[in-house]
Amino acid sequence: MWRTLQHMYKGTCPNCNKGEIFKQKGVLYKFKMPKMNEYCSICEYKFEKEPGYFYGAMYVSYMLTVGEAIVFYFMLSYIFQFEDNFKIFIMIAISMIGLSFFNMRISRIIWIHLFKN
Numbered sequence: 001m002w003r004t005l006q007h008m009y010k011g012t013c014p015n016c017n018k019g020e021i022f023k024q025k026g027v028l029y030k031f032k033m034p035k036m037n038e039y040c041s042i043c044e045y046k047f048e049k050e051p052g053y054f055y056g057a058m059y060v061s062y063m064l065t066v067g068e069a070i071v072f073y074f075m076l077s078y079i080f081q082f083e084d085n086f087k088i089f090i091m092i093a094i095s096m097i098g099l100s101f102f103n104m105r106i107s108r109i110i111w112i113h114l115f116k117n
């Protein structure tokens with residue numbers, strides 16, 4: 001379990017735990033999307049097993065986004081003492097856009113590790 005979490009954090013192949021899943025992390029301010037390798041460079045494990053394989057990763061991404069939004073809401077309203085809900089909503093929306101590439105990448109990594117076989 002702990003090792004799997006380590007490999008998810010590093011973004012390595014679920015089969016050999018050495019090859020990188022993503023060749024490019026993605027840069028939001030340059031509008032560069034994260035790019036995946038099709039196969040593991042070390043063990044030739046195919047990451048996208050079938051067309052549409054990563055549709056399921058959208059559920060993981062949704063869970064991550066909701067979790068992050070709840071954490072941001074409590075941070076803004078209790079720690080930073082913001083009272084205007086509209087301002088809190090705008091700040092959460094901006095931070096969700098900022099985290100979108102990270103969420104996309106980490107949700108695909110989680111999805112690949114969930115269904116390795």
Ligand SMILES: [Zn+2]
Pocket residue numbers: 013014015016017018019040041042043044045
């Ligand atoms: Zn591999």
